[in-house]
């Protein structure tokens with residue numbers, strides 16, 4: 001960070017320069033920040049974990065408020081950094097006059113769904129010191145984008161739950177690679193809704209979730225490197241066809257994976 005170094009050496013350094021943010025200022029974003037070592041950071045009055053080298057990460061969900069306050073304390077100096085996010089428009093599909101054929105799951109599987117959700121929430125709540133989140137993320141699979149983050153369907157005027165994944169279409173067996181370094185925090189072959197489900201912990205609350213997998217090549221607790229084969233695309237769980245559904249979380253904030261990778265090749 002040459003700018004930070006320069007800042008340290010300058011006598012009349014503006015303290016506002018002691019913060020660098022990487023990422024798009026928009027809803028659904030993951031922002032990675034660099035402050036001087038031994039600084040403290042708060043987001044809207046909540047403490048944010050900072051690495052010994054001054055790195056931290058924050059995330060804003062699909063419908064996040066547009067204005068936030070980041071406070072950085074370096075030594076005795078406390079500075080306020082307002083964060084202004086751009087509002088996004090998500091693809092909304094209105095479908096009227098459709099037969100109400102959505103059935104709620106049978107009682108017999110409710111326990112199983114609850115257990116699935118509990119395991120997923122537990123994996124996403126992990127707050128480790130891993131630094132994979134700091135890397136430039138790469139695409140976990142090659143294929144056509146068949147679904148985007150934030151999209152929503154409205155059936156007969158009733159809005160359905162938005163889609164939080166980035167869908168990559170591909171035949172069953174298409175390799176899935178780790179988009180960044182991490183540790184496998186969960187692999188379950190047959191969750192009710194999400195089928196083969198793998199969660200990779202990238203550290204500091206950032207995780208990748210991959211669902212509808214046909215096969216996993218790694219086990220819970222295993223360390224993986226960016227680009228390593230971790231799974232295969234499938235059509236397991238509630239799906240209409242084979243695809244990879246990739247999600248990014250910062251704890252329970254659901255973020256847009258597309259903002260972390262270069263444009264689809």
Ligand SMILES: [Zn+2]
Pocket residue numbers: 147163165166167244245
């Ligand atoms: Zn999906």
